[in-house]
Amino acid sequence: MIAALRYEWVRVATIRSTRFALVLCFLAIGLIAWAASAPTYHEFDQNGPVGDPTVEWWGAFTQPTLLTAIFAAIVASQNIGQEYRFGLIRLTLTAFPQRWSVLGAKLVSVVATGLVFAVVSYAASWIGVALRGYPTPPAVAAPGEPAILLRGAVFLVLWSLSAWALAGITRQTAIGIAVPVVSGFILEQILGGVLSERVPWLQDVLPWSNASRWFAEPLVAPEGIEQHFPPTGWQGLGIFSVWVVVLVVLEVVAFLRRDA
Amino acid sequence: MTGTVDAVGLGKSYGATRAVDQLSFTLQPGVVTGFLGPNGSGKSTTLRLMLGLDRGDGTTLWDGQPLASHRHVTQVVGAHLDAKFFHPSRSARNHLRMLATEASVPLSRIDEVIRLVGLEGVAKKRPSGFSLGMGQRLGLAGAILAQPKVLLLDEPANGLDPQSIQWLRDFLRHYASQGNVVFVSSHLLSEMQLMAEHLVVIAAGRMVADESLDAFVARSTRNDVLVRCTDRDTLLRALAAEGLTAVAEGADGIAVSTPDTDRVGDLAFRAGVGVRELTRRTASLEEAFLELTSGEQQFAVGGGPEDAA
Numbered sequence: 001m002i003a004a005l006r007y008e009w010v011r012v013a014t015i016r017s018t019r020f021a022l023v024l025c026f027l028a029i030g031l032i033a034w035a036a037s038a039p040t041y042h043e044f045d046q047n048g049p050v051g052d053p054t055v056e057w058w059g060a061f062t063q064p065t066l067l068t069a070i071f072a073a074i075v076a077s078q079n080i081g082q083e084y085r086f087g088l089i090r091l092t093l094t095a096f097p098q099r100w101s102v103l104g105a106k107l108v109s110v111v112a113t114g115l116v117f118a119v120v121s122y123a124a125s126w127i128g129v130a131l132r133g134y135p136t137p138p139a140v141a142a143p144g145e146p147a148i149l150l151r152g153a154v155f156l157v158l159w160s161l162s163a164w165a166l167a168g169i170t171r172q173t174a175i176g177i178a179v180p181v182v183s184g185f186i187l188e189q190i191l192g193g194v195l196s197e198r199v200p201w202l203q204d205v206l207p208w209s210n211a212s213r214w215f216a217e218p219l220v221a222p223e224g225i226e227q228h229f230p231p232t233g234w235q236g237l238g239i240f241s242v243w244v245v246v247l248v249v250l251e252v253v254a255f256l257r258r259d260a
Numbered sequence: 261m262t263g264t265v266d267a268v269g270l271g272k273s274y275g276a277t278r279a280v281d282q283l284s285f286t287l288q289p290g291v292v293t294g295f296l297g298p299n300g301s302g303k304s305t306t307l308r309l310m311l312g313l314d315r316g317d318g319t320t321l322w323d324g325q326p327l328a329s330h331r332h333v334t335q336v337v338g339a340h341l342d343a344k345f346f347h348p349s350r351s352a353r354n355h356l357r358m359l360a361t362e363a364s365v366p367l368s369r370i371d372e373v374i375r376l377v378g379l380e381g382v383a384k385k386r387p388s389g390f391s392l393g394m395g396q397r398l399g400l401a402g403a404i405l406a407q408p409k410v411l412l413l414d415e416p417a418n419g420l421d422p423q424s425i426q427w428l429r430d431f432l433r434h435y436a437s438q439g440n441v442v443f444v445s446s447h448l449l450s451e452m453q454l455m456a457e458h459l460v461v462i463a464a465g466r467m468v469a470d471e472s473l474d475a476f477v478a479r480s481t482r483n484d485v486l487v488r489c490t491d492r493d494t495l496l497r498a499l500a501a502e503g504l505t506a507v508a509e510g511a512d513g514i515a516v517s518t519p520d521t522d523r524v525g526d527l528a529f530r531a532g533v534g535v536r537e538l539t540r541r542t543a544s545l546e547e548a549f550l551e552l553t554s555g556e557q558q559f560a561v562g563g564g565p566e567d568a569a
Binding site for chain 2: 003006007010011014015016017082086087088090091093094095096097098257258259260
């Protein structure tokens with residue numbers, strides 16, 4: 001397993017697209033954080049803005065997370081998709097005939113991918129807000145708390161795992177990158193909207209739109225409110241996790257049983 | 261510890277098609293074993309089954325154990341299955357660095373094999389622009405990196421220039437002579453005739469031959485004796501009386517289906533026929549292969565050159 005992990009490390013670290021994805025992620029997220037943390041006035045009169053501005057200091061860390069997820073999905077999908085595309089899986093499994101050890105190393109690698117992109121994203125966001133002059137939350141910062149960063153990291157790990165599993169099941173890198181984005185932001189929204197009257201619970205159980213609820217919605221419903229939609233943060237995490245587990249199990253079975 | 265590779269009952273089906281059917285053979289150390297078969301006969305599938313890359317029937321024991329039971333697999337077997345199995349943006353040296361991790365091969369060994377296969381000038385370049393021959397060299401470098409006891413090579417000479425083919429032949433014979441198993445599939449039969457001492461020949465997924473190259477070639481009916489003589493009709497009658505198959509060839513020659521020149525010479529002497537030439541003719545590997553696998557080619561060509569005109 002240790003040798004398989006070292007193999008994974010050299011494999012991931014020696015292709016340009018990994019470095020490109022990290023650098024592009026860093027630059028893009030930093031720019032978004034810098035832009036998002038501009039002081040914003042919400043009330044105006046004839047003479048201009050009224051009152052104190054608000055700074056989306058915590059938002060500068062959370063708003064770019066979906067973009068970070070796309071970069072993480074690129075690396076996670078390449079983890080398995082490119083092995084099949086370039087035939088490298090046959091070299092890998094010749095050197096490591098115990099498929100479980102390869103699979104374990106890849107799962108560790110994908111989890112690490114999500115966490116590394118979380119760290120890179122947050123570092124870039126901090127530099128973005130620091131360049132605005134707010135290395136710490138200013139007095140006019142919108143409400144927020146550090147726990148949101150942990151929720152974002154969990155989101156990125158699960159998103160990466162779903163992309164990896166899709167790329168492995170289909171043996172197509174592009175599927176792993178595109179399906180979560182297209183499904184989460186287009187298909188699931190359309191489905192939920194079109195079928196909202198006939199199947200009102202449908203959008204509650206779709207995978208990637210629930211992923212974003214994990215850190216976009218309150219963790220639990222406010223006391224006294226019987227909440228049906230949208231699901232709470234915990235519910236969103238639970239539903240998305242079930243989907244991810246199903247996809248990962250399918251990929252594990254496929255990886256262990258299919259021809260390389 | 262015999263160092264052999266024992267393939268037992270290898271089989272694989274794709275739907276209703278039986279691609280490999282109950283193949284069993286043993287690869288011996290010290291010799292180059294050629295793996296021959298027409299296109300689509302199941303050679304590559306067999307190699308993948310041996311390595312456990314494809315799911316199918318049978319087992320392969322490497323020095324008496326399944327591959328996964330060995331501590332450092334890359335020191336047991338090195339395989340080169342395709343000249344394009346590399347990431348186009350990972351340099352040749354990094355590609356080998358990656359393969360070296362399983363057995364903790366030192367970096368100095370990576371540089372050594374790069375020099376050995378003649379890639380030192382492009383070791384730090386991305387292989388996306390590599391020719392087929394350079395891809396073959398990189399694949400071979402990966403296979404020999406950990407100095408395995410067994411080399412499995414699938415068409416390693418494709419795309420190589422004549423000098424490189426000669427180098428490959430010498431290298432593989434030397435590698436085998438050090439007590440290693442070398443198993444090479446190839447379509448270059450003339451090359452295989454120079455390289456291999458033993459053959460495993462399959463057709464339509466089934467075993468045709470598992471024997472020495474000399475024994476395989478000797479099975480061909482094209483092994484005969486040419487006798488040129490002063491009285492062909494008389495000698496033809498004498499040969500027929502002895503039960504030998506013989507046909508006229510050229511102005512004064514007879515092709516006799518036997519490898520025994522002494523017997524033909526004695527017959528001619530007893531028949532009172534003067535002999536001008538007496539030659540034993542041996543079939544080439546290509547002739548023997550074509551004869552013994554005729555009718556088994558899955559993807560046969562359509563016709564002779566005159567059909568294309």
